[in-house]
Amino acid sequence: MKFFRELLQRWTWQMAWRDTRRDRKRLLLFSLSIIFGTAALVSTGSLRENLRVAIEDQARELLGADLMLSSRRPLSDEALAKFSEIAGERIDETSFMTMLRFVDAEDESRLVQVRAIGKGFPFYGDVVTEPAEAWGDSVAGKGIVLEQSLMDQFDAKPGDFVRIGELNTQILGYLVKAPPRPSAFAAFAPSAYLSPTLLETTELLGSRSLARYRSFFKTPREIDVDEQILTKELKTFLVTEGIQHTSIEERKKRLGRILDNVYSFLSLIGFMALILGGIGIAGAIHVHILSRIGTVATLRCIGCSTNQVFSIFLVQAVLLGVFGSILGTGLGIAVQKAIPVFLSEVFPFEFEAKTSWLSVAASAGISLLLCVSFALFPLIRVRRISPLEALRSGIQPDKVGFRDVLFRSVVAVLVVTLVLSGLLLSPEKMPWLGLAFVGGLGVAIGILTLIAKGISHAARRYRSGFPYTIRQGIANLHRPRNQTLAFTVSIGLGVFLIVTMLATSKMLSSQFSPETKENESNLFLIDVQPDQKQEVKGLIESMDMKVIGDAPMISMRLTHIKGTPVSEIQADEKTRVPGWIVRRDFRSTYRAALVETEELVEGEWIPRVDEADFEKPVPVSIEEGIAKDLQVEVGDELGMDVQGLPLTLSITSIRKVDWDHQGLNFFLVFPEGLLEEAPGFHILTTNAGDSAQSGALQREAAIQFPNVTVFDMSLILKTVEDIVERAGYVVRFMSLYTVGAGIMILVGTILSGQRDRTEESVLLRTLGASREQIRSILLTEYIALGLFAAITGGILSIAATWGLAKFAFKVEFFTHLWPVAGAIVLTSLLCAAFGMILSRGVANHPPLEVLRGGK
Amino acid sequence: MDSENGYILETRNLTKSFKTPDAPELVVLDGINLAVPTGSTCSIVGPSGSGKTTLLGLCAGLDQPSGGDVFLDGEKLSDLSEDQRASLRNAKVGFVFQNFQLVPTLTSLENVLVPLELTGRSDRREQAVELLQRVGLGDRLCHYPVQLSGGEQQRVALARAFVNRPGILFADEPTGNLDEETSEIIVEMLFELNAESGTALVIVTHDHELANLAGQVIRMKGGKIAERTVHSK
Structure with missing residues (x-):
């Protein structure tokens, strides 16, 4: 209560405002990270909503009603x-x-x-x-x-x-x-x-x-x-x-699923950008607090309580958060309004002109909450600054660790805020995604902290014959006031989030890419007789198309489920077996192996049987969904009428089928060696680049193989592809926000160590070091810090991308080694470049300053 | 109550030591007994590392001793929490530092007002202005520390130290960063204000001339009081 009383005191707010006098521009610059985060959240929310409306419309167009x-x-x-x-x-x-x-x-x-x-x-x-x-x-x-x-x-x-x-x-x-x-x-x-x-x-x-x-x-x-x-x-x-x-x-x-993924990804991207913004703000407040150690110590000497000084800086963090959230919301709305004007070609679906103020207010509220929660970490330090610092500078504040109650409380506040935000921002179909992401983030922070400690430890033991400047640069990784932990955690986390997001966006985008489409069947050649198969394949290939799918197909009807005739099941009002299943014609196939779109989830896959014995139950593999509808498991029996021949099927395995692919997928797959002689036909599939190619194949097929029917699915597929492609643009566009927030983290982290670096450099200058030598020391340190942080972040991002691909988006995972390598090199270079730019005055400080005891 | 004995500050068997990882415990202060009567002046001198500043920090309640007690205006500091000590400092203690320690984002007047504002007495603006005029800075009220010379900054610090009429003022090398002429002015003001307000002065200094102006001179060596001289007025 006392704390809140002090927080609300006029003097606290007055001091908070006065204290910003010298640094307003810098603080505004720092607020950019939360501005990017908020803007991302506001505009992703809006883009999601627009995409949802567009999909609804598209779905209406697919039905026409x-x-x-x-x-x-x-x-x-x-x-x-x-x-x-x-x-x-x-x-x-x-x-x-x-x-x-x-x-x-x-x-x-x-x-x-x-x-x-x-x-x-x-x-x-x-x-x-x-x-x-x-x-x-x-x-x-x-x-x-x-x-x-x-x-x-x-x-x-x-x-x-x-x-x-x-x-x-x-x-x-x-x-x-x-x-x-x-x-x-x-x-x-x-x-x-x-x-x-x-x-x-x-x-x-x-x-x-x-x-x-x-x-x-x-x-x-x-x-x-x-x-x-x-x-x-x-x-x-x-x-x-x-x-x-x-x-x-x-x-x-x-x-x-592709669009579900886009939805989910848009939710995730807003959350990621906001977390990056939070890290940026934490870094900014950290830098700010470092520059205020003297002030805090003096205020403490003249009677300011720890609550009062803490309140002053908390008010500043809140004001920064409010400012960032308002500006971020403004930017988000502006981007949302600008998209239809400037990027209508990129986003060819209609945007709602009106803004959902409720969603905007929720986004701004979440970002403010996260901003303040992240800012609490560096603010703990304020409470640990000793008034003795006023008498004797250089006193290290007490270490803030997990044993500290305040630290534990701040961690709890941040975790609760992240979990709440994660739940609020999770996509409807994956409510666990936000939580899993927060968990993953915690693991990443833990690993990065361990790596940072490992780097410091290794640097302490490092001995080499390298020149002095390099040894000094590496030694800076373990010396008191080193930046190794701050750099590895913040930059590593930044690289981790950005690379994860870019790699995931790339992975999702690949679902929409033309290469993938080339492998999606849009022409189905049906009723190909066994003796025509090779010739039809030859025809397809002669027209510069490739045969994508090839499967024998035999029609059959369900007669019994677990011994009960389907007529009884249909008559039973209590039955939960859908009517369409028992009425439908099962077009089944036989083959020795699973295809790309299938995965065995239960039982044993039987590739072939040596002797066809129709007296015994015939082994069959059933699709997961239809097994559930028929309420059957491995070992159960089904009765089938295969063109007049009654067969008993024994379910030997259950498969999961990816129906999103326009391939040849079947509910029932038989082993080879059983149905080869059954009356049936082959179905071949290919991809026609355009309607002319499709028409030409249909014409030739009609002349050469009159019995073969060619079915063109491209008109239907095109509708789906169009919307999916547009969604891909949205994903790539949104990625830009996180990069912006990442740069702000880098700037903040470098600035946080600037004071110490300046002091050290001035001392070295006094002792006779040249500017070149000082630059070389700084360059070694920044490259090393950037490199270690980026490598760790990059490796973690591969793991996170794999997790997202496998558990969240259910897409094929492929390692993006080049983007990861690129991110590592780029981050190291950016660290070095920003480090040198932001420290450009360090080498120029006259040695006299050290004698004066100031900068 | 010790204050009833006429002491604004008293230390009893005060010790301060630090644990070091590879060496035996480092004893910085060893059994210091000190008594500063109300309104008196006391200087602490000694070579670097003798424990002067540590003693000052402990006496002002800025740090916790390893052993012994500090009584400030009768209050036993070890019985108080950090925030209670801060409150006591605000009410009873003034500080003057070697590096002035003005809040860089506040004007001269605002710096002087802070101790008053902390106790909600911001209505005493006139008192702060008067003090600044008294130290010769009546025309520099709205200047920021960076716009003032070292001597001027120390004068603002003096005004800030006296503004809440403290019972005791701790000065750590108050002239350490100033030239001789400015030092003289500051010392003069320090003692003048002490005489006017009855505030006790505890000065840590290397300057023997300044030290000898005090009624009581404590000479430190190796964390102990090596010599205590009392000048009769």
Whole structure:
């Protein structure tokens, strides 16, 4: 209580303000580190929010609506009435698979998915056609719009005629940007778009047709579809009506883990920049306190209590924090406002003009709290300054160690603040990330401290025949008032954080890079017969594309789960096995080894069986997610109907599959030696650079292998890639903040030792050392300090990047040796350069100063 | 109460020693008994390393002794916490240092006001101004230490030392950094203010001339009092 009374005294604040008189400019310079930290936090918060909105919009564009209902039967009036009432605007679609004949291409035909959609679709996003008016004309019933690759395949042009059933109509154009597909993999066939009225003319709709009926709804923005519309009651109703539903939440999943990672990384980056800012402030306060030892001792002599002097400097730290937070918030908001003006090309998604003041205030509050918590460390020293210092300078303050109650309290305050900030700033999907990061930071500080002590120890024992200046520079690493601990911990931590962040950003960015995309399949060649495989592969390679995926595929249906027929399971209302699993066609494969996108998590991988014995249970590997849905484990049995042949499968292993990769992933994988003779086909995948390449392959495949269907996924993939690429820019841009804060730490650390270095240098000058010799001593010391700090920080960053890659972002870890080596060299050079620049006057101090006892 | 005996400062068997890692304990002060009557003057002289400044620090409550007691105006310093000692210093003690030790960010007037402000008596601005005028710095009230000469800085320090009318003033080599002429002025002021306010003076000095101006001269050697001379007034 007494402390708070003294803290709030007018005199304390007056003294705090007076004491800044000589150093205001320097203190303002020091506050830059917290300004960078706060700005990073404010703008990452805002960027995250904008990215979230952009993703929501993108997800809406992927569906074209807020909600889609789908059924094999026309939706009942009751269902439509129920949803139209609560869900707002509605557009209907009817689609089915049929043959489309190109009249001008000698009646060549192709299986297509006909989609008849009402006017106004999609609600979100747009459809672009060539020519532009083609889409509007098709909706008005004037003709049909096709996919470009399909037209390329048949050399069709706008104006050519096509026939679907009884409808004979002309091609109006092709799609540049297609309307959203209800399901990416619903049909391995290109789409053809026409109006509902033209659909009637085909006369293909009837009781025997396998049409799908969909209704798309646009709901008011404020309504949460999953929470407010898809209530339990309505979901039950939909099940009884045989209607499936899709909301944008499910579409968002398609954007994949990559965007989750970007979210998480943006959270982390703001936190990192803020911690760097905190370290910078701690360094700045340390420098400030060093220059105030005499003042503190005098004040203590004339009766100032320890609480009073502590309060004076605490007030200064708070004022510095308030100033830094306000300016940082201003900078953050300015950056946020400037992005749409100056960097709209880099961030091509719309930015909200309005600022979330609540989030800004929270960011400013967190940064102020962290700033003051970090500042408490150097402030402890104030309480340890002896009044005797006024009588006899050079008295070392009592050592502050973990045995000290105050030190322990300050550590506790900092840990609590960091943990709270970590929790607040952790991404929603990884609430542990902030805590893990704080833990990692603690470990890093511990290791850096040990290394610093080791360096001091080694320097004490170091003997060599190097010239005097180098020996003196190295000796400075262990002598009293050495900077080894301060330098290694602060610069090491700075390098650790910055390199971790840059390496992680690089690792995440590599997910968006063109090289990676080249290895992502966007063309799927289906129905390749075993004897055609080599020839089809040859065709792909002859067109300068490489075969990425190659897998045999056999269709099968689930008949039993752990001995219970699926019909019983479906009838059982209590069952938790999702209906779609038991109804679906399992397209399975066989192979001897796991592929890149798989990881064995349980059981034994059986590569092959020597003799096919279908009387016994057949070993199979199952995907982790579907095993959970089917509620099966290793050792359980499944019944399958493989094209008429009943098989009992014994689950021998469970695999984890990375579904983010557009590769050939399967729920069930059989060993070799069993299904080679089963009726099936091969599926090959490749990557086409553009639609022309895709069209050319489709054309050639149609001529040489008429049975092979080529499915182009690039339109869907492009949507996902676009947003992911934009997110990559955001990540790289934000990294700049941490570098700014890192430089401020370097400056602060060097300045903290400047007084001692000046005194020593003046003494050496008095004893006859030349300026060259003094510079050489300083250079040796700074290079050594920078090098050791950077090497330790660099090595720690490799460990941290590995941890983030493996546990947080689940991306492939690769060691960035060059960036780490670059950071080590750069940090050493920067330490030397800043050290020499900031000490440039040291060698020029006249020796007379030492005789006068001042500087 | 010792103060009732007429002593503003008394030490009993005061010792100070330091532990050293490789050598036996280093004894800096060894059984010092000292008594300074209220309003009197006392000088401590001796060669470097004899323990003069250590003794001053202990007497002023700036450091803790290894053994023995210090009584300042009747208060046993070892019974007080550091903050209580600080409060006692504010009320009863004044300091003059060899290196002046003015707060560089405060003006002359602000430096003199600090001891008053610490006790919430900032209304006594006039008293501070008067003291500065008394030491000849009436026209330098708003100057910062760097804008003053050494002698002027020491005069500000004198004004600061006397502003709260202390019972005792400790001066550590008050003329050590000054030329002869300025030293004379400072010494004159020091003794004048002592006479006017009845403040006891304890001066640590190498200057024998200055030392002999005091009523009691303590000669230190090897951490012990080698000689004690009392001048009759």
